[in-house]
Amino acid sequence: MLWYTEYTAQASVTVPHFVRCAECGCQYVYETEYTGTGSGVALYNINQRGTRSRVRDRAESELAEQLADPRHYEPIPCPDCFRYQPYMRGAIAAARYDWLAPVGWFLLALGTIGPLLSIPMLVTSGASIVFWIFFGSGAAVSATGALVLLLRGQLKAGCRPNRGRIAHRERVARERAARLVAYQAYQARRVRRLYTRRRRRRGRRAGPPLTVDWWLPPSAFYGDGFVIGLSDDERVEVPMPSDAEPGDVVEVRPLTPRAEPFRVRLRAMRAHPGEYRLE
Numbered sequence: 001m002l003w004y005t006e007y008t009a010q011a012s013v014t015v016p017h018f019v020r021c022a023e024c025g026c027q028y029v030y031e032t033e034y035t036g037t038g039s040g041v042a043l044y045n046i047n048q049r050g051t052r053s054r055v056r057d058r059a060e061s062e063l064a065e066q067l068a069d070p071r072h073y074e075p076i077p078c079p080d081c082f083r084y085q086p087y088m089r090g091a092i093a094a095a096r097y098d099w100l101a102p103v104g105w106f107l108l109a110l111g112t113i114g115p116l117l118s119i120p121m122l123v124t125s126g127a128s129i130v131f132w133i134f135f136g137s138g139a140a141v142s143a144t145g146a147l148v149l150l151l152r153g154q155l156k157a158g159c160r161p162n163r164g165r166i167a168h169r170e171r172v173a174r175e176r177a178a179r180l181v182a183y184q185a186y187q188a189r190r191v192r193r194l195y196t197r198r199r200r201r202r203g204r205r206a207g208p209p210l211t212v213d214w215w216l217p218p219s220a221f222y223g224d225g226f227v228i229g230l231s232d233d234e235r236v237e238v239p240m241p242s243d244a245e246p247g248d249v250v251e252v253r254p255l256t257p258r259a260e261p262f263r264v265r266l267r268a269m270r271a272h273p274g275e276y277r278l279e
Helices: 048-068 086-097 100-111 113-125 129-157 167-176 180-200 218-222 273-277
Strands: 004-020 027-043 177-179 211-216 226-231 234-238 249-251 263-268
Touching (some): 004 048, 004 273, 027 048, 027 180, 086 129, 086 273, 100 129, 177 180, 211 218
Parallel strands (some): 211 263
Antiparallel strands (some): 027 177, 226 234, 249 263
16 A cells, blocks of 8 residues: 655735726725645655645745736726726636637537548448438537637627626725725724734733835835824834835834834735836
8 A cells, every 4th residue: 555645735925906097097906815836745754844845835936926927917997987907808808708718619529520420421321311411410510619719709809898887897896996095094004903912012022023014006116105103193104215125124213202113014016017007
């Protein structure tokens, strides 16, 4: 009997996407969770630690590939005008009509069976009625498959996701999208919770300095910094160095006497290449 242990691992991260509406100019954000998976087998339970390490590396590598691919995005409409962006049309058309592709190819393949079966009949019996039934039915099925593929192409080319009833787009926008200002307020609330929790635990045990993530639109890395309100009488400024890059960690500057310093890791929101026309 072959003894082995199978290991699996997942690496996931939730990343905000920045969008600036081409129709109304609204800046909004939606979040997408990316997940990488890895698996491996330790035969006879040999080198289990190494197998677990390789599995984790595969999961993280797959996650990194997804994050490096700018084509990974979701079609989320604007929360103000409820319109999709021009570059989202392809993904919407694919989601609506790509299911026709396997149907068309299946019919094309199925249609070849009739003509293939009719060849021996033609050799042995000539062009009999049975021959024409097999040949004609196969040709008809293949023609139907070709028409399905042609229809799919025409439907995708003519897809206009912003036409029709607005109710569906409005529901998706309200569930998934947030205006940039609202998303920054959400980040500030998250930082306030972490900051307050750290202050309550102060003195119990020493630990590393508080470091929080803050997601910014790509163009914000060329700005002058921003202010985070921690409470009614606690505010800090996050400076933006002239050479700031995603992943940099900066020390905040307390703007009020009660505010305590901590660190902020600057993270860049993902943006589709089509967004840089407006950046």
